[in-house]
Amino acid sequence: MLKKIFAGLITLWIVLTLTFFILRWIPGGPFDEEKALPPEVKENISTLYGLNLPLHVQYIKYIKSLLKGDLGPSLKFRDLRVNNIISQALPVSARIGILAFFLSLFLGISLGLMEGTGKNFSRPVSAFFSILISFPSFGWASLLLFFFSYKTGIFPPALLETLSHYFLPVITLSIIPTAHIGMLVGTRAREEKEKGYFTFHRSLGFSEAKIYGKFLLKNVLSPVLSSIGPLFAYLITGSFIVEKIFAIPGLGKFFVTSVIDRDYTTVMGLTLLFCSILIVVNIMTEWLLRIIDPRERK
Amino acid sequence: MRIREFFLILFIISCSSEKSKDQIYGIISSEPPSLDPALATDSVSYLILNNIMEGLTKFDENMNVVPGLAERWEILDGGRKFVFHLREAKWSDGKEITADDFIYGWKRLLNPKTGAEYGYFLYPVKGAMDFNTGRIKEIGIQAIDKKTILVELEEPIVFFPAMVAFMSTYPQRKDLVEKYGERWLYPPHGAYCGPFILKRWKRDYSIELEGNPFYYRPVSKKVKLFVVSDVSSAISLYKKNFIDYMGIPSFLLSHIKKGEFEGEIFSFPAFRGSYIGFNTKKEPFDSPLIRKAFAMAIDKNEIIKVIGTGIPANSWIPPGMFGHNPSIGLEFDPEKAKELLKESGKEIKEISLYYNYTPENHLIAQNIQEQWMRNLGIKVKLETMEWKAFLQMVKLSPPPAYRLGWAADYPDPDNFMTLFTSTSGNNHTEWKNERYDRLIELARSEPNLSRRLKLYNEAQKILVEEDVPIIPLFFNTNNYLVHPCIKNFNPGALDIISFYSVEKEC
Amino acid sequence: MKWVLLTFLSIIALACIFAPYITKKSPYEQNIAKILSAPSSEHPFGTDQLGRDLFSRVLYGGRTTFIISTISACLSLLIGTAIGILSGYKGGIFDTLIMRILDGIYSFPDLLTIIILTVLLGRKPSGIILSLSLTTWVVVARIVRGEVIRLKNLEMVEAGIALGATHWRIIFFYILPNLKNLLITLFVMRIPGAILSESVLSFLGLGLAPPSASWGILVNEGWNLLFFAPHLVIFPSIFIFLTVLSLYLLGKNL
Secondary structure, X not given: OHHHHXXXXXXXXXXXXXXXXXXXXXXXXXXXXXXXXXXXXXXXXXXXXXXXXXXXXXXXHHHHHHHOOOOOEOOOOOOOEHHHHHXXXXXXXHHHHHHHHHHHHHHHHHHHHHHHHOOOOHXXXXXXXHHHHOOOHHHHHHHHHHHHHHHOOOXXXXXXXXXXXXHHHHHHHHHHHHHHHHHHHHHHHHHHHHXXXXXXXXXXXXXXXXXXXXXXXXXXXXXXXXXXXXXXXHHHOOXXXXXXXXXOOXXXXXXXXXXXXXXXXXXXXXXXXXXXXXXXXXXXXXXXXXXXXXXXXX | OOHHHHHHHHHHHHOOOOOOOOEEEXXXXXXXXXXXXXXXOOHHHHXXXXXXXXXXXXXXXXXXXXXXXXEEEEEEHXXXXXXXXXXXXXXXXXXXXXXXXXXXXXXXXXXXXXXXXXXXXXXXXXXXXXXXXXXXXXXXXXXXXXXXXXXXXXXXXXXXXXXXXXXXXXXXXXXXXXXXXXXXXOOOOXXXXXXXXXXXXXXXXXXXXXXXOOOOOOOOOEEEEEEOOXXXXXXXXXXXXXXXXXXXXXXXXXXXXXXXXXXXXXEEEEEEEEEEEEOOOOOOOOOHHHHHHHHHOOOHHHHHHHHOOOEEOOOOOOOOOOOXXXXXXXXXXXXXXXXXXXXXXXXXXXXXXXXXXXXXXXXXXXXXXXXXXXXHOOEEEEEEEOHHHHHHHHHHOOOOEEXXXXXXXXXXXXXXXXXXXXXXXXXXXXXXXXXXXXXXXHHHOOOOHHHHHHHHHHHHHXXXXXXXXXXXXXXXXXXXXXXXXEEOXXXXXXXXXXXXXXXXXX | OXXXXXXXXXXXXXXXHOHHHHOOOOOOOOOHHHOOOOOOOOOOOOXXXXXXXXXXXXXHHHHHHHHHHHHHHHHHHHHHHHHHHHHHHXXXXXXXXXXXXXXXXXXXXXXXXHHHHHHHHOOOHHHHHHHHHHOOHHHHHHHHHHHHHHHHOOHHXXXXXXXXXXXXXXXXXXXXXXXXXXXXXXXXXXXXXXXXHHHHHHHOOOOOOOOOOOHHHHHHHHHOOOOOOOHHHHHHHHHHXXXXXXXXXXXXXX
């Protein structure tokens, strides 16, 4: 376990360093706008943020403040620190992301089991999954927006005022993960079923429900568990598309806009955040896997 | 989700949010990066700040300078000195607005430690540039008494009163800035000198304004603005009556007109222009003949048709601004263009046009590509770039031809014409013309309007008829969908809605 | 089922390849008088903001879409397979090292990679192809590595090693043939993935520049007019949807 954490930290450091230097290397800076700044003004701003120091000095300064838990000031939102941006936007994204995560887990597993074990449902459910993944998420968002809001007005089109505002964004976010989980579960369930212990256990007198609940589900879930780690990380850090279309004040859009704005510190902070969530989630799923399936303990 | 949160949300639904009648609902396309007059640079921040703050002067609907916090002013020494007399007015916490608030605000803007991007806005003030670089400690602004300000400029500027309506020049409260830093204007501790106070600000989501009872002519009104960047979502919100007005991009205009929103669309000419700039030092555009030929080979009406709205431009000072003169400029004339091209004796096969990718630029560029092919028989390669990379390239090594825009901060032609002087940091054409520079400099201090007009006419002729370092394409319009209940909606040519005059009647 | 899908895909592909024989209209010719006209007998899919015929734009756009997605799938598969085989076959420290690097690349924000590439290469097909392959090969590498480790422990391979076969021989004659089916499935699944990713890139404003228009770009160009000229979005979307769907189904049925 300690080894894993150490490896994770190394990965983190590599990503951080790469991001830092690549960001400075791409053309255009945070204060380049349509109206060019006179050199005097630029000088003041550079001094303020230490942007005119040699690159390695900036790097060391950044790492030092990072170790104190400070991600630095945002260069675009000049009254905010990157810590503020994350603490204000992450909870919103996480709320929607977690709802979408559980919805897609629930739908994915139940539909997947239907596909893998059911007789009559298998084909239609399988086709349904294929349909879900054959359209980009912004396409689904626009379809939902058009039919459920613009045409019929069942759900509000955007913003986050009441519970019904959560409906469209959560559904949009869950569509593709549902299909992926469902297909995975379906394949595994079919494999398990073909192994034949189904009939074996039935002959031992276990009820159908018990076989499903105890043996099948357990064997099906462990591969699902190992693949939903990254999904979880993606969902809770927000999606640019969903946040833009539904006007949600989440973190996802910063992943795009901060790069476009060359808001160096925000890009760094978000990369760091995403990367650490990914690492933590991976370590945790591995740990969970060992609890569920002792065979993994090697 | 925890149970407590679930019930909280249930509770919110039960107190369903009916749209209230005495509140105006609108949208802003992006979150204001910061609401500190010293740090704000973008138009959304200007919109909010303009409603909660006020400068020495302000603009009426027709963009005339009218008294703001200064009830009158005197021009001394041929426009080298200005005396502003403040009116009796209070901040929203009851404190008196004094000359010191302005002096403090200007000095904070220019303080090198503030790192204000718009610091240069006040460079015309005596000593401001040296103050901004930290070389000297005083600038040419002083309080004669509590209510009188004397401003001394480096060079005479006749339109200075128009400049001090801009957000960077708003007064600032020393006590609040010292306590709260760049967040001094934020609720709940902020103090405001404009018609509204900033009641609530949910970052990246909504901004609520409420009438300022201490304003010198108070109104009781409420405004709620949501941050919505996607146009389709905004239209859905408008259609479902969640918002009372919304801005619409020009390319949507003609289609909305045909549809169900007829009679709810309003277009306002803007002080914003688009142009194609040439690098006058690079082949093939180092010859004015060729630049002229390319300029005469674009029918600007066609561009307007493609993007949906706008005012075709042959000259560079926008309509509605002093000095606008539609009779100046090269008319569309493909025959003459071909002749000029022949006359130049150069054989041009292909050129490249650089621009940054936006849906609108994309349409403009493709249309120009087709027109130049049709009218001159020259193939045009379109090179799109990412915005910041494009800006850096235009600045460091301008390509032969590029598309850029320009927007005014205040309604004076100087704002548009200074752009192409040889010392301008925004002139990427490498074009330098002493006569042009001289005319612009003279016009800046010319109090006589007819003489000033003559100077600008002459300068414009050099810019768009003789040397042609740029082809003006069109002037933008700002377009809005406005609910019939909303009256007096007018964002003006600077595209800044003043909610003070907007009325909601149902 | 397989043959139905293959026939359908071939029809779409052939229609795109032989676009000039199917429609006489140029995808680039603008007609200011006919901006955004609705579908009619003359323009079966209507026209766009510049009055260009959408039907021919969709057909010609299909070429770009197919080229981009196929080449990027190839590249991603090539890099992924090479690294995956090397890492899985060699094992030990080398494998651990490669896996760490893969972790790092996987955690590196895709968008940053893409913006860097568009800045460096411009918004040309080559830039998009590289973006799509560089952000996806890691997943391929992981899958291939897992499979190689499984194969390595098979009797057949162990026998080969015992008989003194060289490493290259084992890789080419024992491992690769066994990977064949997996690779074909991965390839068929990667193409629709690339088609979708390309359309998402266009939506983010990071897609191709004119005059090359892919289906993703066509959808994105019409996006803001969704409620007013829906044909701009609907027709290219249908093509994306049906192509991607049949490729996925094909991948499943292989």
